Amino acid sequence: MAVSDVKKIYQDVIEDVCSAVREALTAEGCDDHTLQELRNLWLERLENSKAVEPPTTSTVDQVTNREYRHPTTGDTNHSSTMNNKHPAGIKSVHSRVQQATNSGVSNFNNYTTATNLNPSLLSSANSIGSQFVRATYSITPTNPSNIGNSTMQTANQLDGAHDEECTKKSKQHRKKKPPIIEISFQLDGTGPPVGDDEDDDEDSDLEGNDVAEDLEDDDDEDGAEEGKEDPNPLCSDDDVSDDEPAELFETENVVVCQYDKISRTKNKWRFILKSGIMNLEGRDYVFSKATGDADW
């Protein structure tokens, strides 16, 4: 069976079906006019689908057009003007949508990477701020350590006249909530060392705000930071949702057929198919038998 005989085969099927159901339709009271209308409407819909249109160009041109079109998927306008057919038009629109979505995805990826940077900056800022607060707390009640001294020096430089108020407030709050401070010591132990960074915006919080609240906020932010570091739970990628395969198998090019044999050796597949109807790029083809090889 030649592949180009699809229109003849379809016409034969339509004629056979119409002649086969004539008896039943007559028994129900339908006249030949109804049957003729059924045939005409069926043929009309079939032709409107443009799947059985005879090729406007020769088959050789068709091959060259197809082979030319696919490598240049980016230049869809050119390919659509070359073919000037409905399926090509569909393809061009489809590819444009794909490109748009791809670009959207890339933009989204950029956006996500940009947003991913912010938590790291925030975390470093928070850790610096919390360590600064921790250092100021560690100054007054106990003998300052070496790290405390170095931080104290930077604090003196930045805070200036508010240092005394800070220490007073810190004394008061230390008396009120000493366990929170100890917890903050433990939580901030793994943070980056506070050293030469003098750009501590957090110290402005010490001036007018409640220091304990700051500590609590820092703890919350630290908790949020821990969550941002690992947003996906462990082994979350192992769960495969059922929606993905359904979307994966969605395509406009569908071949419906029967198989004699489908075999596999390692990643080499071999197919022996028969009685198939193919719809490729909006055009129908019929094959009686087909053999194929594929790698997986």
Place this chain on the structure above:
Amino acid sequence: MSSVYQIYRSTTIGLALDETLHEFGRRQMFTPRIVHYILNIFDYIINEKLSFSSNQDKKSCCLIFKGHLLSYRSCDQVWTLLFDSITLTSTMDSSWKITLIDKKQKVKIIACPTTNPPNRNVFSFQMKPSKRFKSTLEMNLHS
């Protein structure tokens, strides 16, 4: 034992018939039973037509394809194969060739196990309206 598949209803000609029959049904020209009956007749004829053609071409293979199988699944002996690149050639017509190598333009093959072509006698018997169908018609006429 012969059987027919309904898989060809999803093809262009099958969908065109289905839409036409539903339009007749909306216009109350066909009852649902008639619509079901015509679709069954279509299944028999399209299976017979394709099987008859494949039996005629036993000597020569008509279509050859090579490609990359992206994914596959098999359920109840029905295979669904997804190719992300495929090249089809015909042994009957050397100038005929289709190359689909665009990764975005996949090709899906739905394949059922081969069945024997439908028996002509069974086919002709099935084409006659059943007794139940006749009695329903008579009941409708009397009412």
